[in-house]
Each structure stands twice: as C-alpha cells, then as structure tokens.
Amino acid sequence: MNSLQWDDVRYFLTLSREGSLSASARLLEVEHSTVARRVGNLEKTLKVKLFDRLARGWVLTREGVELSRQAESLEMEMLSLWRTALANTTLSGTVRLSAPPILMSDFLVPRLSSFQEKYREIELELIGESRGADLSRREADIALRMSEPKSPQLVARLLCNVNYKLYGVPAWLERPESERSFIGLDLRSGCWQKIWLEKYVSPRSYALRTNDIRAMYHAALSGIGMALLPRFMVAEDSRLVSIPMPKSPPPCPLYLVMHSDVRRAPRIRATADFLIDLVQSHAHNF
Structure with a gap:
C-alpha cells in the first residue's frame, strides 16, 4: 500500500468544503490541475472513489463523506501538533497577519519598518482580507478584526475604537x-x-x-x-x-485575535506586542 501523504488529505478536505476545483485552487494558491492530481493520488492510495465529477462541481460520494469526517479529525490533530511546536520556537520564522485591506495598506504597512529593524529574523506575511481568517486552520497566526470572535479557542484584545x-x-x-x-x-x-x-x-x-x-x-x-x-x-x-452631520456614526471596535495555543510562541507574542503598542500609540488617529 502506498504511504498516505498529508498534503493529499489537505487538498481533499479543501475540495470537500469548496465543492469546485477553481475555488479550492484559489484558496490553496495553486493551479486547479494540482488539486485534481492530489485528490486523485489520495483516491489511488485509499482505493476509494471520493468524488463524483459532475458538471456543477465535485460532489462527495458516500465514502467520501465518511472519510472527510475522519480527515477533519486528522486535520485537528495536525494543527494541534503544529501549534504545540510553534509555542517552543524562537524569535525567527514566519508570522501570518490578517487584517482588513484598508487598515493593512493605509495604517500598518507604512509603520512596519521599525518592526523589521528590531526583529530581522521574523518574516511577516500580510493578508489583506475582509472576511475573518480561520485561525484554527492556520490561515493566519494573528488577525485584526472589526468584531469580537465567538470561538472559545480564540483570545481577543480590544485595541481601540475605529471612528x-x-x-x-x-x-x-x-x-x-x-x-x-x-x-x-x-x-x-x-x-x-x-x-x-x-x-x-x-x-x-x-x-x-x-x-x-x-x-x-x-x-x-x-x-x-x-x-x-x-x-x-x-x-x-x-x-x-x-463635514458636520446631525449624528455621528457608531465607532467600530478593533480587536487583536490569536488562537490560545499559539499566543505564547515567541515570534507570535513579539508581533502581537508590536501591533498593540503601534495601535495604542496612534489611538488619536482612530
């Protein structure tokens, strides 16, 4: 039996959630042919047909539905392993930061040079997106959000109110x-x-x-x-x-959000502390 490849399972899970090659490819940042090949590899390894290839998209077979549940459990274990390892790393490596695009481009990016000078071994990966990145699935390590998260696995700190x-x-x-x-x-x-x-x-x-x-x-x-x-x-x-108006619009809270398992990882903590200080030192601009 061929060895099971985690990346094949990861691509399978993404396709099972998205339902199409094109949407999965965009999310995974690969060509759609790569998604199809990876899923095909998993089907050959398991000797099970996971999807029906239909004109309207890829639909899970009955076997695919059952295996997707087990694959999700495996994904949670892999992510937990990653978060545990991350908590023991040093001040080096990549930190993925998700934030609303306009906050990213107009406020954060022009003020990041001091972070780079202080933490030369940390590489920031900036993700400007309006939707909330899924921190449990490693879509980001830190997120700046305009709403308080509901998941008990996430920790949030109110930074300021955006007026x-x-x-x-x-x-x-x-x-x-x-x-x-x-x-x-x-x-x-x-x-x-x-x-x-x-x-x-x-x-x-x-x-x-x-x-x-x-x-x-x-x-x-x-x-x-x-x-x-x-x-x-x-x-x-x-x-x-x-321009004066009869009534001012309500302010929007800005939260810094992290997964509870990674908040003490040195490079995550250093980045979070920098962001907290940055926003609070410019609170008069918000």
Whole structure:
C-alpha cells in the first residue's frame, strides 16, 4: 500500500468544503490541475472513489463523506501538533497577519519598518482580507478584526475604537446642504456604513457609488462628493476636512485575535506586542 501523504488529505478536505476545483485552487494558491492530481493520488492510495465529477462541481460520494469526517479529525490533530511546536520556537520564522485591506495598506504597512529593524529574523506575511481568517486552520497566526470572535479557542484584545466621519474637500462646507453630493458604497453592499449613511442622504444625492473604499477616498479628494471614511485613513491628510452631520456614526471596535495555543510562541507574542503598542500609540488617529 502506498504511504498516505498529508498534503493529499489537505487538498481533499479543501475540495470537500469548496465543492469546485477553481475555488479550492484559489484558496490553496495553486493551479486547479494540482488539486485534481492530489485528490486523485489520495483516491489511488485509499482505493476509494471520493468524488463524483459532475458538471456543477465535485460532489462527495458516500465514502467520501465518511472519510472527510475522519480527515477533519486528522486535520485537528495536525494543527494541534503544529501549534504545540510553534509555542517552543524562537524569535525567527514566519508570522501570518490578517487584517482588513484598508487598515493593512493605509495604517500598518507604512509603520512596519521599525518592526523589521528590531526583529530581522521574523518574516511577516500580510493578508489583506475582509472576511475573518480561520485561525484554527492556520490561515493566519494573528488577525485584526472589526468584531469580537465567538470561538472559545480564540483570545481577543480590544485595541481601540475605529471612528468614521464624513469627509470632503473644504469647498463643501460652503455649499448649502441641498447642493451637496455624496460618494457611497454600491447598492449590493449590506455593510453598516452604507445603511447608516442612507438614513441621512437621499438616493438622488449620490454622485458616485463603488465597492472600493480607496476609490471613495480618491473621489472625495477630487471633489466629486463627500464620503464616509475611517478616521485613520484621513487623519494625516489636510486636503480633506470633516463635514458636520446631525449624528455621528457608531465607532467600530478593533480587536487583536490569536488562537490560545499559539499566543505564547515567541515570534507570535513579539508581533502581537508590536501591533498593540503601534495601535495604542496612534489611538488619536482612530
């Protein structure tokens, strides 16, 4: 019997969850042919057909469903082994950090040089994503999130509250409210910023909509309209001013989140401490 390869099992689990080669390949950052080959290898090793290859996607067979449950248990054991080993490492290696894209690009990246100078043996891998990375499955070691995690396996520390304000070029302050134009999130968005702003703004007042907050920022700079933006994004840009509104939007809490098994690992702890100090030293910008 051929030896069982953990990577084959890992690819099998990803495909069982995603249901398609293309989605699995994107998540694993490989070609879709690699996913198919790995799953095929596992089927040959186990001598079991795991998937029915259908036009609508790859569907688990009855045997595949049963084996996926056992594979998930094996995955949990492997991840536990990894976290235990990580806790005994030194101040070297890779740390994966997940954060909202705009926080990553506009706040973190410009301020990371001091971390690199202090911890030259730690390599940061930055993942800008709006969804919450699954820390239990090693998608990230540390996550900055705008909501408190619910899992008892995760530990979270509230760093600060992120405030949002309406920003525009100074000329908007001199225009009557009836002549003001706004930049909003696209109609398909269900996020709270869009819902909150539309309580105060007529649909006819929007000059532009987009699903990209950086595009909103540049549109505000160009004078197209006023945009609801996080304060840290605009705090050091004197070209935009805060536009008074009848009521301020609610602040969003920003949490630093780690898995409880890795929080004492030296390189994870050093990175987390740096992020805590960084955010707290710039709390006036949030």
